[in-house]
Amino acid sequence: MWIIQPENRRYLSGFKAGDGQLHESSGSLFITVDQTLLLTDSRYTIQAQEEAVGFEVITHKEGAVNSLPEIFDRLNTRRLGFEGGYLVWDLYEEARQRTSNHSPSVELIPLSGVVEGMREIKEPEEVELIRKSAQLIGDVLAQVIEELRPGQVEKDVAWRIETLIHEKHADGVAFPLIVASGPNSALPHAIPTDGIITEGEPIIFDVGARVDGYCSDMTRTIFLGKPSSYFREIYHIVREAQVSALGSIRPGIKSAEADSIARDIIKKAGFGDFFGHSLGHGIGLAPHERPAVGPLKPEVLEEGMVFTVEPGVYIPGNGGVRLEEMVILEKDGVRVLTTNENFYSF
Amino acid sequence: MWIIQPENRRYLSGFKAGDGQLHESSGSLFITVDQTLLLTDSRYTIQAQEEAVGFEVITHKEGAVNSLPEIFDRLNTRRLGFEGGYLVWDLYEEARQRTSNHSPSVELIPLSGVVEGMREIKEPEEVELIRKSAQLIGDVLAQVIEELRPGQVEKDVAWRIETLIHEKHADGVAFPLIVASGPNSALPHAIPTDGIITEGEPIIFDVGARVDGYCSDMTRTIFLGKPSSYFREIYHIVREAQVSALGSIRPGIKSAEADSIARDIIKKAGFGDFFGHSLGHGIGLAPHERPAVGPLKPEVLEEGMVFTVEPGVYIPGNGGVRLEEMVILEKDGVRVLTTNENFYSF
Numbered sequence: 001m002w003i004i005q006p007e008n009r010r011y012l013s014g015f016k017a018g019d020g021q022l023h024e025s026s027g028s029l030f031i032t033v034d035q036t037l038l039l040t041d042s043r044y045t046i047q048a049q050e051e052a053v054g055f056e057v058i059t060h061k062e063g064a065v066n067s068l069p070e071i072f073d074r075l076n077t078r079r080l081g082f083e084g085g086y087l088v089w090d091l092y093e094e095a096r097q098r099t100s101n102h103s104p105s106v107e108l109i110p111l112s113g114v115v116e117g118m119r120e121i122k123e124p125e126e127v128e129l130i131r132k133s134a135q136l137i138g139d140v141l142a143q144v145i146e147e148l149r150p151g152q153v154e155k156d157v158a159w160r161i162e163t164l165i166h167e168k169h170a171d172g173v174a175f176p177l178i179v180a181s182g183p184n185s186a187l188p189h190a191i192p193t194d195g196i197i198t199e200g201e202p203i204i205f206d207v208g209a210r211v212d213g214y215c216s217d218m219t220r221t222i223f224l225g226k227p228s229s230y231f232r233e234i235y236h237i238v239r240e241a242q243v244s245a246l247g248s249i250r251p252g253i254k255s256a257e258a259d260s261i262a263r264d265i266i267k268k269a270g271f272g273d274f275f276g277h278s279l280g281h282g283i284g285l286a287p288h289e290r291p292a293v294g295p296l297k298p299e300v301l302e303e304g305m306v307f308t309v310e311p312g313v314y315i316p317g318n319g320g321v322r323l324e325e326m327v328i329l330e331k332d333g334v335r336v337l338t339t340n341e342n343f344y345s346f
Numbered sequence: 347m348w349i350i351q352p353e354n355r356r357y358l359s360g361f362k363a364g365d366g367q368l369h370e371s372s373g374s375l376f377i378t379v380d381q382t383l384l385l386t387d388s389r390y391t392i393q394a395q396e397e398a399v400g401f402e403v404i405t406h407k408e409g410a411v412n413s414l415p416e417i418f419d420r421l422n423t424r425r426l427g428f429e430g431g432y433l434v435w436d437l438y439e440e441a442r443q444r445t446s447n448h449s450p451s452v453e454l455i456p457l458s459g460v461v462e463g464m465r466e467i468k469e470p471e472e473v474e475l476i477r478k479s480a481q482l483i484g485d486v487l488a489q490v491i492e493e494l495r496p497g498q499v500e501k502d503v504a505w506r507i508e509t510l511i512h513e514k515h516a517d518g519v520a521f522p523l524i525v526a527s528g529p530n531s532a533l534p535h536a537i538p539t540d541g542i543i544t545e546g547e548p549i550i551f552d553v554g555a556r557v558d559g560y561c562s563d564m565t566r567t568i569f570l571g572k573p574s575s576y577f578r579e580i581y582h583i584v585r586e587a588q589v590s591a592l593g594s595i596r597p598g599i600k601s602a603e604a605d606s607i608a609r610d611i612i613k614k615a616g617f618g619d620f621f622g623h624s625l626g627h628g629i630g631l632a633p634h635e636r637p638a639v640g641p642l643k644p645e646v647l648e649e650g651m652v653f654t655v656e657p658g659v660y661i662p663g664n665g666g667v668r669l670e671e672m673v674i675l676e677k678d679g680v681r682v683l684t685t686n687e688n689f690y691s692f
Contacts, residue, residue: 020521020535021634022368023431042622043535084436085369089428090458092435112436159512166505175366189366189389276388288367 001081001111002095003029004064007285008083008115010213013052017044022088028064029055032075039064039071065091068098072106084110113290120282120290121304126214127328130284130306131337133170133216134326137209138339140164141220145342150199150224154179158192165209174208174215175287185221186320188277188312199225202235202319208287215287217308218338219324231321232346234271234313238321239343241265241311245279246325249334251303258301259294262311271313274320280308283326305329306337347427347457348441349375350410353631354429354461356559359398363390368434374410375401378421385410385417411437414444418452430456459636466628466636467650472560473674476630476652477683479516479562480672483555484685486510487566491688496545496570500525504538511555520554520561521633531567532666534623534658545571548581548665554633561633563654564684565670577667578692580617580659584667585689587611587657591625592671595680597649604647605640608657617659620666626654629672651675652683 003009006018009029015038017026027040027048038055040048048057060067072080080099082092092108099106122130144161158179165173180190182201190204197203200223208217221235241262248261259279266275278294283306291299293307301307310324323343327334349355352364355375361384363372373386373394384401386394394403406413418426426445428438438454445452468476490507504525511519526536528547536550543549546569554563567581587608595604605625612621624640629652637645639653647653651674658668669689673680 021632024634043533082435084439085434087435088431089433089435089438089456090430093430093456110435110439163509187389286367288370 001029001031001114003031003083003115005083005086005115007119007289008086011119011285012115013038013055015044015048015052015055016213017047025064030071030075032077035075037071037074039067065094065098068095069102072099072102077106078104079107079109081109081111081114083115084112085116116290119284121302122284122306122328126284127306129212129214130216130326130328133174133209133211133214134218134337135339136165136168136170136211137207137216137218138341140168140209141205141207141218142339142341144205145220145222148197148203148222148224150197152197154181154184154192154195154197157197161205161207168209171210171212174210174217177208178204178206178219180204180206180320182319183317186314186316186318188314188320188322197224199223200227202227202231202321204320204322206322206324213285215283215285216338217283217287217324217326219310219312219322220342221321221323222342223344227346231319233269234315234321235344236346237266237269237271238311238313238323239345242309242323242325245309245311246327246334246336249301249309249327249329251301251329251331253301255291255293255297255299255301256295262309266311266313274313274315275311276314277312280310280324282307301329303329303331309334347375347377347460349377349429349461351429351432351461353465353635354432357465357631358461359384359401361386361390361394361398361401362559363393371410376417376421378423381421383417383420385413411440411444414441415448418445418448423452424450425453425455427455427457427460429461430458431462462636465630467648468630468652468674472630473652475558475560476562476672476674479520479555479557479560480564480683481685482511482514482516482557483553483562483564484687486514486555487551487553487564488685488687490551491566491568494543494549494568494570496543498543500527500530500538500541500543503543507551507553514555516555516557517559518556520556520563523554524550524552524565526550526552526666528665529663532660532662532664534660534666534668543570545569546573548573548577548667550666550668552668552670559631561629561631562684563629563633563670563672565656565658565668566688567667567669568688569690573692577665579615580661580667581690582692583612583615583617584657584659584669585691588655588669588671591655591657592673592680592682595647595655595673595675597647597675597677599647601637601639601643601645601647602641608655612657612659620659620661621657622660623658626656626670628653647675649675649677655680 030037181203185204206219245262280293282289312322314320326337376383527549531550552565591608626639628635656670660666
């Protein structure tokens with residue numbers, strides 16, 4: 001199998017280099033039952049040799065695709081699996097020409113999602129890093145919430161979080177941070193604005209760090225001063241939906257069923273139309289990865305999977321409430337990895 | 347034509363949303379001679395309506411590919427161009443099934459690099475933003491170089507640059523910043539380390555900001571205290587190669603020829619083996635875009651193109667020198683967009 005997707009490459013080899021842009025690959029893996037090659041260029045040869053233990057590092061000069069014939073000869077294979085969810089059409093076509101011109105000819109076989117599937121169940125070393133990442137972001141958010149005052153600007157608060165993430169020696173943020181107050185909190189994918197944080201309105205923090213490659217992701221909704229009874233009610237419903245899902249998910253449950261535990265509570269309370277996204281998503285080397293925890297792309301949730309549980313209710317033009325924990329699924333149910341702090345009990 | 351690449355989408359429509367991950371598209375454009383559609387989901391409907399002037403915004407619920415039949419009916423087309431350099435194989439296959447099942451059947455046609463080619467020649471509004479971005483990063487770097495003292499740590503200096511970029515209200519960094527001192531400066535794609543900056547060694551800063559989407563990119567090599575005569579010589583050669591290229595590039599020159607103006611000087615000085623990368627690259631909405639300014643992917647450089655001129659010499663285990671300016675090609679030659687400060691004249 002030919003591996004080019006950066007997280008898959010790192011997962012299988014330990015080679016940590018990312019890609020500059022989609023067309024600036026730092027390397028390819030070629031894996032057979034008995035051989036493991038890492039093909040890269042001279043910029044990354046040393047790093048690859050140090051990090052990719054057990055891989056033979058080959059340095060190309062003319063691009064990965066041009067090296068395919070040499071690789072085929074070495075591997076003595078007639079079938080090459082590729083990542084259909086990552087290889088772009090142009091590169092596929094180039095590879096196809098190289099493989100069909102090769103003697104003996106080589107067949108290209110899409111193996112989409114194979115490594116992504118392997119990544120779902122976390123190894124103990126991965127859980128340790130995810131735990132560190134979750135702890136770090138929990139500490140950062142607790143500090144920022146403590147410092148939060150009316151009059152602060154969303155963008156500045158987001159930058160404060162980024163600064164603290166840096167000061168705690170994380171790799172950086174796991175995704176663009178969300179600090180969204182008032183009507184902006186009604187957008188599930190809000191971008192921090194110049195908006196001023198005021199008393200009484202919901203303020204959503206959706207934040208995550210990356211620690212040695214592994215992502216964290218947590219969300220709290222905060223009020224400065226007293227929220228309206230309307231938002232207290234919404235908060236209560238969202239939290240109830242979350243707690244209920246956290247308490248009910250067991251290994252073997254279908255992702256759609258997990259989602260509906262929380263969704264049914266929100267629906268019964270009359271807010272079903274205002275919970276537009278899935279309950280959660282897998283997380284690890286990528287901020288969003290398998291398993292999808294929602295009605296689409298059904299999967300069975302299994303022991304060792306790490307994912308988020310994040311119901312939300314969003315009232316357009318008014319505001320929203322989202323609460324998100326990261327969990328690992330264990331034998332008896334989920335264990336929360338993020339801090340259990342900064343929840344209200346209205 | 348079906349457009350999904352985020353910079354191409356923004357360039358043609360004004361819709362600024364990025365994509366979360368490769369598989370988290372914020373929207374597709376469909377452009378015919380007389381129709382312009384923007385297909386997105388409910389998270390982005392309002393933003394698309396505001397930003398994509400002249401586009402009809404259509405909100406889908408089941409994914410872009412599932413909406414293709416509806417789009418074909420609306421557009422009344424039998425041929426659909428797609429971005430072969432961006433569409434992944436799985437999505438292409440899904441689209442192909444939808445298009446061949448459609449009645450009348452629709453033919454998928456790879457149009458790789460078409461929009462990227464349009465983006466090469468910058469519009470006046472783009473040049474204005476690129477100029478702002480270049481000015482901003484020049485100011486930031488001048489300040490950091492002035493503050494630079496022996497004993498500082500590469501990572502901290504990189505963070506200081508990032509902080510100043512933020513304080514000057516840029517969108518953020520254009521790419522992972524490089525601050526590389528001593529042996530680390532011999533790596534063209536160095537990552538800032540915990541290494542301490544000391545006197546006499548080369549310190550490479552390769553930095554860029556993003557201003558309203560547009561990237562800047564510049565490199566200076568600095569010495570605290572007196573460099574060795576060896577590195578003074580290398581610096582002199584690299585600067586001579588750069589100045590020579592800057593003075594000779596004219597509209598109509600081939601990119602390989604532009605590259606060889608600088609490369610020949612470095613070769614003649616005996617350092618040809620230590621200049622492993624191209625002379626430069628186009629820059630705009632993406633930090634690296636067309637034209638490639640080097641021996642590969644030949645192109646003719648034309649008036650209105652914006653690109654970098656960045657020769658370098660890297661002595662493994664010892665250190666390197668790289669100097670990079672951003673330029674726009676005008677009728678009579680290149681105009682430098684970055685500051686002309688912080689060069690030595692040994």
